Structures are given as structure tokens and as C-alpha cells.
Amino acid sequence: MNEHVTLGMMVQTAVVQSKLLRTIKSFLLLFLLSSQVFASALASQSVNVKITLNNPTVGNVVEELHQQTGYEFSYDADILSEKLSDVSVNVKNERIENVLSHIFGRSDVSFKVINNRVLLKNNKKGNNNISSPEDNKQQLVTRVISGVINDDKGEPVIGATIVEKGNASNGTVTDIDGTFVLNVAPDAILEISYVGYESQDIITAGRNTFSIVLHENTKILNEIVVVGYGTQKKVNLTGAVQMVDSEILNDRPLVNAAKGLQGAIPNLNISFKTGDPTSETKFNIRGATSLNGGSALVLVDGVETDLNLINPQDIESVSVLKDAASAAVYGPRGSFGVILVTTKRGKLNQKLQINYNNSFAWSSPSRLPKGMASDKWLESINQANINNGGGAYFSAEQIEATKKFIADPVNNPSAFLDTTGKFTSRGQWGYAGNTDWYKEFYNAAAFMQQHNASLSGGSEKSTYYGSVGYKGQDGLFRFGQDKYKRFNIAFNFTTQVNDWLQLNFNTKLNNSDKNVPTNNFGMGSPYYEVYRMFPHIPIYLPNGTDFAALQGDNFNYNIAGRMALAGRTTTADKDFWYTGGFNITPIKGLSIKGDYTQNYWFSTYREHKKTIYQVQPDVNTPPVAVNTPNGVWQYRSGDVYRAMNLWAEYDFNLAKSHNFKLMTGYNDERKDYNKLEIESQDLFVNELTNGGLADKFINIKEPGDSWAVKGIFYRLNYDYMGKYLLEANGRYDGSSKYPVGKQWGFFPSVSAGWRVSEEGFYEPLRATLEYLKLRASYGDLGNQVVDNNFQYLGTLSPGTYNYVINNAILKGINPSTLASTNITWERVNTINAGLDFATLNNRLSGSFDYYVRRTRDMVVSKAYPAVLGTSGGKENLADMRTNGWELMLTWNDKISDVGGSTLTYSVGMGISDAFSEITKYNNPTRSLADHYEGKRLGEIWGYVTDGFIADEAEATKMVDTQSHFSRTWLPGDIRYKNLDNDPKINPGKNTVDEPGDRKIIGNSTPRYRYSINANVGWKGLDLRAMFEGVGKRDVWFGESQFWGYSGIWWAAITDYHVDNAWSKTNTDAYFPVPTFSGRSRQVQTKYLQNGAYIRLRDVTLSYTLPTSIPEKLNISQVRVFASGQNLWEATKMFKYLEPDVSGFDKNDGSPQFEDQGKGYPFSRTFSFGFNVTF
DSSP: OOHHHHHHHHHHHHHHHHTGGGTSOHHHHHHHHHHHHHOOOOOOOEEEEEEEESSOBHHHHHHHHHHHHOOEEEOOGGGGGOBOOOEEEEEEEEEHHHHHHHHHTTSSEEEEEETTEEEEEEGGGSOOOOOOTTTSOOOOOOEEEEEEEEETTSOBOTTOEEEETTOTTOEEEOOTTSEEEEEEOTTOEEEEEOTTBOOEEEEOTTOSEEEEEEOBOOGGGGOEEEETTEEEEGGGOOSOEEEEEGGGGTTSOOSSHHHHHTTTSTTEEEEESSSOTTOOEEEEESSOOOTTOOOOEEEETTEEOOGGGSOGGGEEEEEEEOSHHHHGGGGGGGTTOEEEEEEOOOOTTOOOEEEEEEEEEEEEESSOOOOOOHHHHHHHHHHHHHHTTSOOSSOHHHHHHHHHHHHOTTTSOSEEEOSSSSSSSTTSEEEOOOOOHHHHHBOSOEEEEEEEEEEEEEOSSEEEEEEEEEEEEEOSBSSSOOEEEEEEEEEEEEEEOSSSEEEEEEEEEEEEEEEEEOOOSSSOOHHHHGGGOOTTSOSBOTTSSSBSOSSOSSSOOOHHHHHHHSOEEEEEEEEEEEEEEEEEOOSTTEEEEEEEEEEEEEEEEEEEEOOEEEOOSSTTSOOEEESOSOEEEEEEEEEEEEEEEEEEEEEEEETTTEEEEEEEEEEEEEEEEEEEEEEEEEESSTTOOOTTSEEEEEEEEOOEEEEEEEEEEEEEEEEETTTEEEEEEEEEEEETTSOTTSSEEEEEEEEEEEEGGGSGGGGGGTTTOSEEEEEEEEEEEEEOOOSSTTTTSOOOOEEEEEEEETTEEEEEEOOOOBOOTTOOOEEEEEEEEEEEEEETTTTEEEEEEEEEEEEEEEEEEOOOOGGGOOOBOEEEEEEEEEEEEEEEEEEEEEEEEETTEEEEEEEEEEEEEEEEEEEEOSOTTOBTTSOOTTOBTTEEEEEOEEEEOOSHHHHHHHHHHTTTTOSOOOTTSEEEOOSSOOSSOSOTTSBSSOOTTEEEEEEOSOEEEEEEEEEEEETTEEEEEEEEEEEEOEEOOOSHHHHOOSOTTTOOOOHHHHHTBOBTTBTTOSBOSOOSOSTTOSSBSTTOEEOOEEEEEEEEEEEEOOTHHHHTTTOSEEEEEEEEEEEEEEEOSOTTOOGGGGOSBOTTSOBOOGGGGTSSOOEEEEEEEEEEEO
16 A cells, blocks of 8 residues: 555544544445545546537537546647547546547547546647656656645645646645645646545646645536426425436336335335235325325326336436425325426437347245145144134044155155045045145246337437337246236427427327236135145146146135136236427527327226136046136226416526526316226136127126316525525415315415525535525425215115015115215425535535424214214314424545546435324214324234233133133233233223223334435446335234134144244243134234334446447447345344335325235346447
8 A cells, every 4th residue: 555545544534533523424434434445546547428519629529528527638729629520428437548539539639648637639730749747757856845725715625635647656635734745746737636626737846835725616516406397406496305317227127117216215105015016006205194195296297197107217317396395386286295207308419329228137026934844734723723622623634644645745646536535525636735835836036028229319409219118027926927018119309490489299108918817716816825725735636737626625725726727817008198398488588388298098907717627536527617607807998188287487687686487387187087897707618708708798887087177376486696595386276076166275385495505604614514505395285185086976876675575675776975065175284494415525415304294174084963874974174293304315425546447436325204193083082993183193002911821720810801802711822911900901991091901002104214325336337235124113913924823714824833832832932822713812012013124125236348349339338237126134024024015004004914914925136137329
């Protein structure tokens, strides 16, 4: 390690001890220091360059290269006007020499790179040799120079790098006082650099001491953020807005874009019901919304769209508008936040650019149970049934035959004719196999491939972008494999017709197909059924071709066989969008914009239920028909969505200090929905899927629906010299979902910001905190969530009555439900306070927000006297408050010289929290069966576990003490703690004030959601890792997957359940004594699950080939990558429960377990692919 690197480490250590500990989290400092140790002392650097210029001059190119790379250029003045041929460069982590060769290789310009400076020479003058101090080695007398480096506020710059140009090994760094000493040649030029500041070159000739001032580079603060109906500079934002770009979605095998956004932005909570590739997605911003639900509004290019239909590779950026002020222009649809997705577009003066990228991925279930030996399973079920007061359910012969098969499967069949009735009914197949259903049911790996191609470009007046994308995915089912496909086409075009008129057009076609086994045969979902399969049931009969156990007695049917044979269910969705728009700029500062969008969505669903046949053990007995009658259930549905937006913006300033921007507009949207549903039975041909070729038509429906919303809106932005910021928004909206007189509402918001760091009095603080902005906002928005689009109308339904007239049961129409004519908008008031900051030369930046969201006038059911003889009727009767905060920190830095190239790295951390409380509710008795005033959403009321019942004597005592739950108790059952000194354990009056022996034992609200994103780039290599998790959550999971013993037909026991159940020889067990009773399974402290977790959501390694390699093939860039998704997690939840299983919450904050937690498994995925740009 050379001297100046050693000195640099010493100075950095001193910095930690003196100033940095006051302003940065310790883990970021450790990351920085450890990275500095990794630095070596080589000179060459890599750069990112993206330039497209038509017939440029050398001066044009030099200006672009300087802005994008930071390199300084030396040249003769006359070289700048030299013309070059067209230049098109788009590279990442490429050596600067290769970039220059590509640009100047066919010109008369030659170059030489010395550290951070490029020397250019015009070869037309006859001398094409460029000399440098290193080219003329002379014995020069060195001298000692010294100096001090301050920033433009007079504060010392600690750790600035000073290098002698032409001698990369000779350098040093400033100490904690900003001073340095260095031996240099007499005519040396010093290069001064520091992250976050503009580099400088200092001529030393004739001087030995120097006072140098570095100027802040503020580019990071000029980031543009997409907001409602426009864009704003990030520094001028007064609302809570965060944005990510397309990098978060690149090089990943994403089923849909929502998967790629998980963990990317604090308090953007994305959850999926199951691991099904087409699973319902929920977008939530900032916690609980309303007791009636309400999710974030998702807009793609300004139009409400299902994000799962969009090709992730078409996305340019995603902005999340979190508070009421930033979302106000979208009115009630944006009351709980807005997600703005902007798709890619071409650029002006850009040559045609073609990109192709792909990924090939393999997925496997992440946390499946392990099957247990069938003989152990049979014996365990028998013991539980005995403990339950019954006898052994499975015969000794059954168990003995199963043991023989396990010991010698060659000479002992897994299926045979039962002539004794000891296995099943006489004459049927008896089974004695040993099947691990979890292993056999799912594929070890499911393949997915994605291919995307795009072209983009532009002239001086027009831009264009077009893309096609394909995704083909095999599902996890081994029998009757499920398959999923998606095909996307997108195209957009913008042209400047003249000086004042711009036109644009955007169209998308999204096709998706789903082909899965039919599940209409009187059983649960297939992934539910696999949990309750009897392990002694084999998949196939001894002949190896016919399925076993499709029909019979004394066992659950073979779900694998039924899936393979019982038909297919297909869903085909077609989604077509087009948008046309204009932008008129009649005078300076005024822009009038408009667009019209129309969307046609069609879906065809066909469920084919086939009759299947069970081969019988007696060859003379014909196969038994199963799954009768056969039939087809099909529907065709569609909707037409129309949206029109007209708005105008006017920018002006007064006295060059008062800056105004006024926007006002009109929005009109409507959706009409229709559906035709037909169900037929008794197909003439079992294999045909045409429902018209059937004997019976049992169900024909033709429902329809519609809704409309329209509104006018405005936004006023004002700032004084960029220091004092003010924004006011308002929207007057009407909705068809409310009765006349209650359809309209006005929803205003206001926000303000103060860039404190721009004040004169702030100057002494700049050395510690370069940038600081304070923000505050208030908004009042509406929420139009209702049960249906016509809740203000009563509904009629047919009914059957317990009367017989003329020998027929009386049928008629039930009384109408009570119309909810009093309901109107729910009101969502949000107060937000936040700050944005940047420190350590803008290497560390972040934001913090605290908010209070009050959802008022929530619509809830109102109790009516029973004498009315009807139901229904809701009113705006409840209020709720949500408190929360979020913190985002980002560290960006580089190490200039690691193995000859710059190493760049960044670490981002986001953490958020939110909780909600009912502040008004019509529940005068405070019954725990309903919400009540003062309730924290997610509260879990339960009993305190007081251990196991020790012996028969105590069990006899519990017959009276715990009689509320059961009159039968055994040693090993749960003993509940007495909390109210009443002699009996019970829930009391089931109210907050008299809960008996229950209390609040936990809360299911996810708290302290966090994410960590780390990126490292070096010599074309990029490594990215994303972690996300939940810091605190309690989960009560009372399903059979957890308890195992849930009756013979629903049992989901594993070795873990059996080995950890109480017995006389295992009194310290986790589970109670095995029974099928729920008496020991009351909600209680012992079995409350800790739902906190951390997961490695994504890790991706990519490599961008040096330009010189693909250039020979006329290719501008090639990148290859390998990626892993959901590779690791740490959690204390029950070992067979995926943390995501509790992530899809109900409106009241409690977790929703799809198929009792036995849904389609979540997956781990490995992939690779490449990305080529021409």
C-alpha cells in the first residue's frame, strides 16, 4: 500500500472521530471506510457516456463529454470547429480511451489521456504526436508545496484528493483542517477533486503555498420528478413524492412490474394473495385506508391501468405521490396515494436505436412442508382419534400392509383388491403406498422465458418508441401443468408540427393467457387439497399408467389424477389502449394540453369439466365414472373505458424573484361493463369444450355495470427566489356512485416548503449539512369506496317460502333491501410534515416525513329494527386515524482508483411505520365482535397460556374451570390463565370493559417495514442486492396447516407436528396432546406467531462488455446478467409458513390467508439473460 493511500485511511479515520459521527449513521461510515481499504493506486477510470449527435463539431463533443464524465480537456482553439461524422455512444463502465477511440477514430483528431485530463491534437497541422510529462523523462528537481482547501462557505474540505497530473502515483489527501503537503515537479499541475464538488486544475509554477476554494456541484438537487399532470424539480417539491427509475426493473425475471417495485420505495406496500403468477395484487401507500378498503391509484402514462398487464421493460420511471397535497389533482381516486408510471419514449436528434433483451428463469417452491412416512401418519391419526374419544380409524391390516410396502416396495403392491373391507369397501382398490405428496405434486423447477425488443429514435421535431414483449411461463403443477403467457405491443409517437403545436399518440396491446387444470370437482383448490392427501394413497395403480384413488371410500381422492384428467380451464384477456394528445404553446409560458384515451378489455373464460373414469381391480368390472355430470362453464366479459383530460399551464415571474406556475384542467372518465355467462351440462362428447353441444343449459346470466366520474382541478405553484415554496391544489368532483344531491364534493389541499440552506444565516452550517428543506402539507380528499356502483338503490332477489299452495312450494320476490340513500363521500384529511437534506458533499441524502391521516365519515352498516323485515342500509358513521412516518437515506460514492478503474457504490435504506385507530364508531356496548371507538386496527384479543394440564386430576378439575370451551380435558391440553379472578375461564361479556380472561396479546399490523438496496459498479461489473422485511408483526394463524391435527379428512400433519406434540414422555413439547378438538386452540399467547422477517428479495450480477468488442459487429452495447429472487429469508414464523402468506391484509388490518394459508406457493427464482443495443 503506497504512502498517500495509507495517509488517506488515517485522515478518514480522523474524520470519523471528529465530524462525521455527528451527521451520518455508523453503518454507512463503516461501509465507506472498508471500501477505502479496498482501493489500490492505479490510474485509469471507467465512465458512463450516452451521446447522440448529428454532424457535430469537436466542440459539441467536448462539451458533452465534460458534462457526462467530468474529464477536463486541453486543446488548440482552432480544433473546436472541426466537423465530425455522426456520433452515437451509449456505454456504461467503459474505459475513457475506448470511448474516445470510437468518437475520433475516423477523424484527424488524436488524443492522450493523463489522469482526469484529455489532450486533443489536430493532426492536419502535421504533428500527430501528443506529448506529456511522462513522455519526456527528465531528472527534475522536486519541491515541497503546501496549501489549504476550503469550500465556498469557508469551511475546510476534509479528504479532498490532490494528484500531480502526469504522475498518478504522486498524491495525497487533505487532513481534518483541509491542509496538505506534497513533493512535486517544478512545473507541476495539481488536480483537485472531491465527491460533490467541481474538480479544479491548479498551476503550481512560481508558487509554493496555495489557498484553494472548491465549489459545490448541485446537479443532484436538480432532479426532475413526475407529478400529477406534469413534472417538477425535486428541490421545489412541497409534497411527499418519491421516484425510482427503470434501473430497479432491469435484469430481473419479473412476472410483472409490481414484483419489481416491492421494497423499492418506503411505505409503498405491495402484496400478493398467493404465489400464482396471476395472483391479485394490492397496492397500499402509508398503511390502513378505510374500513371499506381503498388502495392506491395506479396510472400508466396518465391513464388508470392494471400494472400487471404492462411489460416491465417498457417502464421509464415510477413516481409515488404519498400525501394529499401531491395527489390532490386526482381527486377522490387518489385519496390514498397515486402511483405514476411513465413509459419509455424516444429522444430528439437520436439515431435509430434497437434493443433486444431476454431472461431465462427457473422457479421452485420456497417453503413447502416435507411429507411424512405413511405408516407414521396412519398411526398418528389413529392416536389423535383415540385421544378425541373415538377408536382407531385405520385398521391394523392397513398399517401392516403399509409397513410392508415401505420395507419392500418391489414385492408388496401399493394398490390391490380389497376383499376384506379392512382398507376400503369390499371390491374396491385398497391402498398401502408411501407418497410424499408435496414432492410429487410440484415440479422441482418451473421454466419461464421473456423476450423484449424495442426501437427508438427521433429527429429535430419528432420522437418515436416501439416495443414488443413476450413472456412464457410454466407453472409449478406437475400434473395437469399450469401455463401462463403474456404478449405486449407498445408504440408512441410525438411530433412538433410547428412552433406552437405538438401532437402525440400512444397505443398498447396487452394479451394474456392462462391455462390451468379444471378444479370443478367438489374439492378445494389443488394447492389446498395436497395438504390433506393421505400419504398411503399412491399416485398410480401398479400398472404405472392409470391413476389411483380417483374414486372410492375411506380416503381423500387423488388430486394429482383429477387435475391431470378432469379438463382444462382457460382465460384469455385482451387489453387494447390508445391515447391521442396535443400541446399548444401560443405564447411564452402558456401551454394548453389535452388527451383522449379509450380502452377495450375483453376476457374469455372457459371451464371444461370432464367425466373421468376409475379403473377397477376386477378386470371384468367396467370403470366407474367420476366427476359427473360433465359440462362447460363459460363467460365472455368486457368493458369500455374512456377518459378525457384538458388542462393548461402558465409560467411567469415578477421582478425575476417571484415565480408562478398556474395549472387548471378538466377530467372526465367512464367505464361500462358487460358479461354473458352460460353453464351447460351433459356434453354429447366428453372431450369437446363447446358448451353449445350439451343436453342441458342450467345457468344463463347477462349482468352489466357502469360508473362515471368527472371533475375540474387546479394547482398553483409559487416560489420566491427558490427559497420559499407554496403550492395550492383543489378539485371539484362528481361521482355516479352516489345519489343525486350527494354526488359532488370539493377537495382542497395546500403545501409549503422552505429551503433553509438558501438563507444567509445558514452559511455556518453548510460545512455539515449542505442542503436542507422543510415541507408541510394539508389536504382533504374524498373516498368513493362503496359495496357496488348503485348502492343508493334497493335490490330485489328471488325467494322460496315455507308455504305450499296447490301442492307447490311458494316462490316469489323477497322484500327489497334498504337503499343506502344517505351515503356520500368518505373524507380523507392528511397532515404531512417532512424534510429533505443532503450532507457530506451530497454523498448522503435523505428525507423524513411524519403524517396523520384521518378517514372521516366511513360508511358502515346501521342497525334497524327487526320489524322492518329487511336488511341493508348504510350511513357515514365512523372515523379512523392513521399515524405514520418514513425515512429514506441514500449514500452515493466512488473510489477513484481500484484496479485501474473507478469503483462506484451506493447504499439506500428505507424504513416506515404506521398504525391506525378507530376514533368514532357506533358500538355503544363496545362489543369485541365489532369495531369500537379506541380500537387499534389489527388488535389480537386472546388468552394467556398457562402451560399444559399436567395429569388426570388437573384434567378433571378443568372440566368445570374451562367448561366454556369443552367438557372434556386431557393431560397435555392447554391450561389458560385466569385474569379476572372469576373461577371459570371464559370471554366474559365479550366487551372491552368485560373481556373475561382475554386481553390484547398482539397486533397484526406490520410495523417498521424496511428495505436496503446496495449497488457496486466496477470495470463493467455491476452487483445489486435488495433486502426487505418487517420489523414487528404478530400473526395468529389458526388453520390446519399450523395445527396439523384438524380431523381425519382435513389433517395436514407432518413429522414436526407429531414429534413436537405433548405426550407423557414429551411434556416440554410445543403442541398440545393430539386431538381433533379446538379446545386447546383458542387464540392465545403460546401460539401467537412472530411475523417479523428479513428477505433477500433480489441479487443481480451483470457485466457490460467493453465497447471495443461489440463495436466490431456494429453493436453499441452488450450486457449479460445472472439474477436470483427470494433466495434467503430469516423469520421466526412457523417453519412451513411463508412470511408473505400474511402480507395480504383485509380492510380491518387483519391478515387474509388465501385457502387457509395453503395457496399457490411463493417461489425462489434463478435466471440469466443478456441485453444487446444496436
